[in-house]
Amino acid sequence: MMREIRYAKPVDPFEEVVFSRAKDKIEFDDFHLWYGDNHVLRDINIEIQSNIVTAIMGPSGCGKSTLLRAINRMNDIIPECRYKGEIEIDGVDINDPETDVYELRKKVGMVFQKPNPFPMSVYDNVAYGPRLHRMASGEELDRIVEGSLRGAALWEEVHERLDDSALSLSGGQQQRLCIARTLAVEPEIILLDEPCSALDPIATTKIEGLMRQLKERYTVVLVTHNLQQAARVSEMTAFMYLGEIVEFDRTRDIFENPREELTENYITGKFG
Amino acid sequence: MKEAAKERLVQICLYASAAVSLMILPIIVVWVGFNGIGAINWEFLTGRPYRFEYGGIFPQIVGSVYLVSLCTLLGAPLGIASAIYLAEYAPDNAITSAVRFFTETLAGMPSIVIGLFGLQFLVYRLQLKTSLLAGAISLSFMMLPWTIRASEEAIKVVPREYREASLALGATKWQTILKVVIPAAMPGILTGVLLGMGKAIGETAVVWLTAGSGLEAFVPRSLRSPTGSLPMYIYLLATQGHTAQGMQNAFGASLVLLVMFLCMSVVALVIRNYFLRKLR
Numbered sequence: 173m174m175r176e177i178r179y180a181k182p183v184d185p186f187e188e189v190v191f192s193r194a195k196d197k198i199e200f201d202d203f204h205l206w207y208g209d210n211h212v213l214r215d216i217n218i219e220i221q222s223n224i225v226t227a228i229m230g231p232s233g234c235g236k237s238t239l240l241r242a243i244n245r246m247n248d249i250i251p252e253c254r255y256k257g258e259i260e261i262d263g264v265d266i267n268d269p270e271t272d273v274y275e276l277r278k279k280v281g282m283v284f285q286k287p288n289p290f291p292m293s294v295y296d297n298v299a300y301g302p303r304l305h306r307m308a309s310g311e312e313l314d315r316i317v318e319g320s321l322r323g324a325a326l327w328e329e330v331h332e333r334l335d336d337s338a339l340s341l342s343g344g345q346q347q348r349l350c351i352a353r354t355l356a357v358e359p360e361i362i363l364l365d366e367p368c369s370a371l372d373p374i375a376t377t378k379i380e381g382l383m384r385q386l387k388e389r390y391t392v393v394l395v396t397h398n399l400q401q402a403a404r405v406s407e408m409t410a411f412m413y414l415g416e417i418v419e420f421d422r423t424r425d426i427f428e429n430p431r432e433e434l435t436e437n438y439i440t441g442k443f444g
Numbered sequence: 445m446k447e448a449a450k451e452r453l454v455q456i457c458l459y460a461s462a463a464v465s466l467m468i469l470p471i472i473v474v475w476v477g478f479n480g481i482g483a484i485n486w487e488f489l490t491g492r493p494y495r496f497e498y499g500g501i502f503p504q505i506v507g508s509v510y511l512v513s514l515c516t517l518l519g520a521p522l523g524i525a526s527a528i529y530l531a532e533y534a535p536d537n538a539i540t541s542a543v544r545f546f547t548e549t550l551a552g553m554p555s556i557v558i559g560l561f562g563l564q565f566l567v568y569r570l571q572l573k574t575s576l577l578a579g580a581i582s583l584s585f586m587m588l589p590w591t592i593r594a595s596e597e598a599i600k601v602v603p604r605e606y607r608e609a610s611l612a613l614g615a616t617k618w619q620t621i622l623k624v625v626i627p628a629a630m631p632g633i634l635t636g637v638l639l640g641m642g643k644a645i646g647e648t649a650v651v652w653l654t655a656g657s658g659l660e661a662f663v664p665r666s667l668r669s670p671t672g673s674l675p676m677y678i679y680l681l682a683t684q685g686h687t688a689q690g691m692q693n694a695f696g697a698s699l700v701l702l703v704m705f706l707c708m709s710v711v712a713l714v715i716r717n718y719f720l721r722k723l724r
Contacts, residue, residue, distance in 0.1 A: 246611065249608075249611065274614045274615070274616060275614065276614075277612055277613065277614040278613070278614035281612070281613070282612040284605065284608060284609065284612075286605060288603070288605035288608065288609045289609075290606055290609065290624055290628075291627075291628055291723040291724070292627075292722075300610070300613065301613040301614065304615050304623070305614060337722075337723075337724050339723075339724060340724075350609070353609070353613065354612075354613070357613055357614060
């Protein structure tokens with residue numbers, strides 16, 4: 173009996189989001205944030221769903237990175253920063269004084285703009301988190317390191333040089349190493365803060381391909397100032413301007429028929 | 445043409461200045477070597493001093509090693525800890541600035557003042573007597589500002605990105621400092637410790653007042669024993685020797701001191717390069 177040949181579905185950047193299945197993962201509720209007297213984030217109310225890529229875009233200084241850093245409370249390390257309102261992950265308010273911020277950051281991994289591997293070996297970079305949290309040692313740790321490097325599509329390139337310094341890798345490899353380092357602590361959410369802005373186009377393509385894989389297991393939030401990137405990899409897109417969410421919708425709708433004039437002006441390149 | 449002549453003159457002046465200042469140190473080293481080599485023999489290195497300017501300098505060599513080691517053991521951890529506090533935890537306010545300013549000033553403090561304090565406070569008040577312990581503690585006062593300054597600088601230049609990466613993985617601030625910041629700052633911290641050790645090993649005034657008279661015929665047996673050291677020995681023989689033998693022994697001891705200093709620098713350099721290679 174002939175079986176129907178199934179072709180791999182071509183990657184459709186405007187793939188429909190199945191809303192009914194998606195569980196709300198991160199929910200901002202009347203969230204405000206200040207640096208000193210500077211009101212950086214105003215009245216943020218969005219729901220970010222599981223297992224898709226959500227892009228946050230907007231011009232420089234619109235607060236998109238700050239919004240991202242609110243999700244793992246990295247803003248806490250800035251002394252004059254204060255905030256109010258709720259951010260719930262799986263229904264738990266992360267800004268509650270009872271919340272263990274170290275557990276939170278373990279659950280919410282972050283990849284930064286500039287690749288920032290530690291000045292250690294490739295292996296030690298990935299093993300840093302598991303060792304810190306005493307998750308594993310010996311062969312089990314080896315397995316975590318291998319799994320994380322595979323997850324970041326880097327294993328094939330580095331498996332013979334695990335003891336080499338991470339700083340000897342190329343920029344794109346370093347960034348994927350940083351992703352592997354994040355995966356090693358078994359997060360549920362991965363925040364990417366303009367992860368390709370320091371990389372060349374080929375490295376960028378690899379990271380974008382990786383993001384599409386990551387969303388199958390993780391909730392991915394991507395900050396980018398690159399419109400094409402948002403269109404290529406995300407299902408949902410938020411457009412931010414002057415600390416506010418102007419529009420938050422399916423990526424296709426944002427790009428093809430935005431509701432707000434501001435969004436349209438940004439997308440058509442009238443400012444940015 | 446006139447401008448070209450001026451340019452030439454400036455060049456000659458700069459060249460002459462550089463030549464003179466860069467030659468002075470090698471000349472001193474060669475001078476010490478030339479005058480001191482005659483004193484060096486097995487008995488000089490392993491014997492005890494007797495009748496003031498005769499005999500060997502073994503107790504002084506051991507005394508210097510003990511003093512510097514104990515001083516480093518006391519001063520380095522304290523200095524590094526203080527540097528971590530200043531660089532990572534101290535609030536950015538006037539008090540911190542004042543503390544930092546005093547620390548830097550302390551580095552240039554005349555050592556005789558520290559020696560006098562050591563004598564009055566450690567030797568008499570705390571009754572440590574003129575001893576290895578009193579000398580090492582006083583020397584560590586001298587060492588501290590150098591270690592703190594260099595270590596704080598080294599900690600501060602560790603890129604913010606390393607700290608952020610560690611914190612974002614769920615590390616606490618202290619874990620981040622211990623596992624990422626200090627290893628990255630290690631070469632600079634070691635430089636600071638070495639600077640302090642260099643100050644300590646050559647120090648005369650402080651050990652004169654707190655450690656011992658300089659001509660001790662015995663290796664210190666305990667922390668409370670008076671301890672001779674090379675700089676004190678050199679000082680005594682050079683100022684109060686009566687024979688040519690005294691001056692020769694002073695130069696011999698100087699040569700030994702220089703070699704010890706050199707060895708210390710080489711060891712520190714090797715350790716420093718090891719850490720640098722690890723960071724690359």
